[in-house]
Amino acid sequence: MNDSLSDARVIGIDLGTSGIKLVMLSADGTLEAEASAPLEVSRPQPLWSEQSPADWWAALDTAMRHLREAAGGARWAKVRGMAAAGQMHGAVLLDAAGEVLRPAILWNDGRSQAQCEALERAEPATRRITANRAMAGFTAPKLLWVAAHEPQVFAKTARVLLPKDWLAWKLTGVFSTEMSDASGTLWLDVAGRRWSDAMLKATGLDASHMPMLFEGPDVVGELSPACAERWGLPAGVLVAAGAGDNAAGAVGVGVVSPGDGFISLGTSGVVFCATHEARANPERGVHTFCHALPGTWHHMGVLLSASSALSWWSGVTGLAPGALMDELGGAIRSTRPDAPFFLPYLSGERTPHADPSATGSFIGLTHAHGRADMSRAVIEGVSFAFADALDAMREAGSRPERLLAIGGGARSDTWLQLLADVLGTPIDKPEGAEVGPALGAARLALMGLGVSRDDVLRRPAIARSFIPDAAHAAGLAARLQRFRAAYAPLRALNP
């Protein structure tokens, strides 16, 4: 590392769904400060999920002030770089003057199923070009929905940005994105790592609506003087392109070589495996996306409600997620034959069902069951949904031998052991499990400053490993078959 870099600091931003998280790293990758600010999701109509970009900016502003306090003046003065990770797929529509035209439509918004079908009809090569099937959370169908239902907004749309790229534009004045997040738009030729004119045309757009494409560590611009002054940062801070939150989470825990994998227990649930090529399995809803580093790709299975199912149950019961898990304790492993089931499709599902209208259900309740049985069902149901997602990924050729666990749900050792038993895969809980994507963004910023990839991409220290327990796994495998059988008949009851 050259001398001028050795005392530099970088800031990593993670624009999550439930909040914005920031970290500061030293040039040797040490985590020196953290800060966060919460965010709310608005669900004004069934299937809708929206946030206001102005709220993201206000949360970033609050969190930057907290990070400055946590870091201290001497370190703050040495900030040389930053980068953002963020919730993927969201559509931020801007007019020609750069004004936001409507609330951002988020990754877990299910309104555009009809437009997914229309998109694949309009461009029959969609799955070949994009390596993915059209799913309602992705960006392109959202634009078709806007064209059909808000034509005046569509007509004024001059640019479409992804959530973290809107923040980057506010930070630098540059319209940019990078390969990992762009993969979730359905406008990217994922194998070729370039915009697809055919996919843009099928959505009524062209290349002028798209930001410039970068690789994750590339520098896209400098922090604007106005932002530097507002937060008391030095002039000339370089802003790197960053990554979608999952690719960034992978960089944060060093999951970059083919076969490396992680499981993310955030609002959404993700099983992620790095690959050396864009090998697709779109039929079962496997996401085949570019990774944040040039020449690499990854597979993902995505659950729309993972820890958010626990948060929902926490709201219903009035007990915090941690308290619910404590109440369960060891009971999570004693599978009663009459234990109820839970289908966790509270906001539809992507992998493997690709069904935004799927709903959640408790099944098999009797007078014998109480809160703890239902909490257990929620956690088990989300874990079974992870098993379905991993199965679809294995079909696509991704068979991770171990999984690192990240995201808010990874706070619970009880849940991680259950997941190891259900998936039949050892799970490693890294130190600092909760800062994955922000840490990954900060690492990309370090690479943007010129720190070598090998110096940056270290694997984390493991706080604890969870090894599958064969005796428990056998009972769970039988329950998983019954869980799988429940989706189709219950789906038939929905309008």
Ligand SMILES: Nc1ncnc2c1ncn2[C@@H]1O[C@H](COP(=O)(O)OP(=O)(O)O)[C@@H](O)[C@H]1O
């Ligand atoms: N002790 C705990 N055990 C299990 N899950 C928890 C615990 N504390 C918080 N959570 C879950 O963590 C989730 C937030 O995770 P996070 O990774 O921050 O989400 P996101 O990045 O999507 O905003 C919440 O949905 C909550 O249910």
Ligand SMILES: O=C(CO)[C@@H](O)[C@H](O)COP(=O)(O)O
């Ligand atoms: O839609 C996806 C990935 O395809 C989600 O993973 C979002 O990127 C949201 O992430 P979190 O807010 O749960 O971290």
